[in-house]
Amino acid sequence: MARRRGRGIASVNYPIGMNLGGDPSQALVHSNPGGKFTVALSSIDLGQGMKSVVRQICAEALGVPVEDVFVDTADSDTGPHCMGSFASRGTHRVGNAVIAAAEEARGVLLEAAAEKLEVDAADLVTDGRGNIHVRGAPSRLITVADASAAAQFEQGRTVSGRGIFLVPMSTPDPETGAMDPVTCYAHACTVAEVEVDDETGEVEVISIEAAYEVGRAMNPRLVEQQLVGGGWMGMSHALWETTEPYYPDRSHGPTDFNQYLMPGPGDICEQRFTILERPAPDGPYGGKGVGEMCSTPPIPAIANAIFDAVGVRIDEMPFTPEKILRALKEQGGAR
Amino acid sequence: MSHVTLDFRLNGTGRTELIAGGETLLSLLRHRLDTTSIKQGCRQGTCGSCTVIVDGEPRLACITLAATCDGCTIETAESLPGPGGLHPLQQAFMDHFAAQCGFCTTGMLMAAKALLAANPSPTREDVVDAISGNICRCTGYQPIIEAVLAAAGAGPSGAGQPGGSRPGVV
Ligand code: FES
Ligand code: FES
Numbered sequence A: 001m002a003r004r005r006g007r008g009i010a011s012v013n014y015p016i017g018m019n020l021g022g023d024p025s026q027a028l029v030h031s032n033p034g035g036k037f038t039v040a041l042s043s044i045d046l047g048q049g050m051k052s053v054v055r056q057i058c059a060e061a062l063g064v065p066v067e068d069v070f071v072d073t074a075d076s077d078t079g080p081h082c083m084g085s086f087a088s089r090g091t092h093r094v095g096n097a098v099i100a101a102a103e104e105a106r107g108v109l110l111e112a113a114a115e116k117l118e119v120d121a122a123d124l125v126t127d128g129r130g131n132i133h134v135r136g137a138p139s140r141l142i143t144v145a146d147a148s149a150a151a152q153f154e155q156g157r158t159v160s161g162r163g164i165f166l167v168p169m170s171t172p173d174p175e176t177g178a179m180d181p182v183t184c185y186a187h188a189c190t191v192a193e194v195e196v197d198d199e200t201g202e203v204e205v206i207s208i209e210a211a212y213e214v215g216r217a218m219n220p221r222l223v224e225q226q227l228v229g230g231g232w233m234g235m236s237h238a239l240w241e242t243t244e245p246y247y248p249d250r251s252h253g254p255t256d257f258n259q260y261l262m263p264g265p266g267d268i269c270e271q272r273f274t275i276l277e278r279p280a281p282d283g284p285y286g287g288k289g290v291g292e293m294c295s296t297p298p299i300p301a302i303a304n305a306i307f308d309a310v311g312v313r314i315d316e317m318p319f320t321p322e323k324i325l326r327a328l329k330e331q332g333g334a335r
Numbered sequence B: 001m002s003h004v005t006l007d008f009r010l011n012g013t014g015r016t017e018l019i020a021g022g023e024t025l026l027s028l029l030r031h032r033l034d035t036t037s038i039k040q041g042c043r044q045g046t047c048g049s050c051t052v053i054v055d056g057e058p059r060l061a062c063i064t065l066a067a068t069c070d071g072c073t074i075e076t077a078e079s080l081p082g083p084g085g086l087h088p089l090q091q092a093f094m095d096h097f098a099a100q101c102g103f104c105t106t107g108m109l110m111a112a113k114a115l116l117a118a119n120p121s122p123t124r125e126d127v128v129d130a131i132s133g134n135i136c137r138c139t140g141y142q143p144i145i146e147a148v149l150a151a152a153g154a155g156p157s158g159a160g161q162p163g164g165s166r167p168g169v170v
Helices: A050-062 A090-117 A144-155 A220-239 A298-310 A321-331 B025-032 B088-095 B105-118 B124-130 B142-154
Strands: A003-015 A025-031 A037-040 A069-072 A124-126 A131-134 A137-143 A160-165 A185-197 A203-213 A270-276 B003-010 B013-020 B051-054 B057-060 B073-075
Touching (some): A025 A050, A025 A144, A037 A050, A037 A090, A090 A124, A090 A137, A090 A144, A090 A160, A131 A144, A137 A144, A203 A220, A220 A270, A220 B142, A298 A321, B013 B025, B025 B051, B051 B105, B057 B105, B088 B105, B088 B142, B105 B124, B105 B142, B124 B142
Parallel strands (some): A037 A069, B003 B073
Antiparallel strands (some): A003 A185, A025 A037, A025 A160, A124 A131, B051 B057, B051 B073
């Protein structure tokens, strides 16, 4: 009877988004007369940081300070359509839609500025600090605020843009079944270290170490926040959470937090991450997505670590002491 | 149901309210007095999102009868920001990215505030213990523990420093 240590590895190729109906997202961007921009979305920030990332992306595409961009996700009735916040799709799908909308709005802004400066719009650049000037002649400038006001009070233009991003629907080839549903994959490799008590069947996760390839880490602290929280979720799926122990029979299913268990602050393990950046050709500034994928690889990594520790393969989540003890009994003990 | 009057201090202001005998502190504060920092998660004492401080002790408002708080001093997260801005715990939560959806955050802040009032230099174990009745679905707890430790290190007037080693971007 002993606590036995094991180490397991799992890798994931994570498809960003999904293939239903093209998986589109839309964005609308407009400037108020003071030169501040609003991005209207139906996409929801659940706490994963989408609003921050969209704000960064929009500011970059417009060429204005990030402080001058506001993201309005208030209402899916009045905002432009979005499929939703899931499948790690927000940064990729919404980000691309926002770039398209921001580029259109930027085009109008530069036209308005060009008219005021009496130059060709193609010769104008933004400095990212709220000014538009002639390329190579920084003193021939107009502020974004003045250009926006001129558009809206003198020239009769709306400084606005529309954007949509859509991955064309892929249907299976009737002969071979082959299809191409995904344009963008993120990748990860996770190593989990566990201790299994071969007397009680209890598993303690000692550490999770992982490398995540996320395209471009738009906001490294938000990526890290997702990875830490997602690692915990993966560990929770692996060892704790279950809705219906006798699925599809609902009996004995948990009905509250006394029965639906998750690891608490005393059950967490050390987590270490490395973020790899390999920009995606069709990602917004190379960005992929990390929200959901990071909760997946800890699960097989922990299953493999349990096998390494005591020699039993548990292939049904969660890996409860009961399942481990039954498997150990069948095997005739740990090995 | 019979009604009684309740005298208490809420976030520094004296109040008198007429309450039903069976009314919970959660119902009184959140639903009637608009103290909406208090979140109603489970309403049965298992999630901690309704944590408030009553006479210095963390309490679950959903299973506290308001009638038991006569003469008490009650603090909610609304009381955290001072004249100089955010409370050090709030600043540390921001610096450490310790909130995602935010549903648990106010309860966590109040549990942490009660801890630091009783124990200004907690160990990691003390912090884990203090927030062990508060469920967070998003953060994995690590950033919250780091934030509370940083706020403790910063003392009552300073702000927490972002700590821990950041992952390398390669
Ligand atoms: S609402 Fe009070 S503990 Fe959950
Ligand atoms: S931040 Fe979402 S529950 Fe804690």
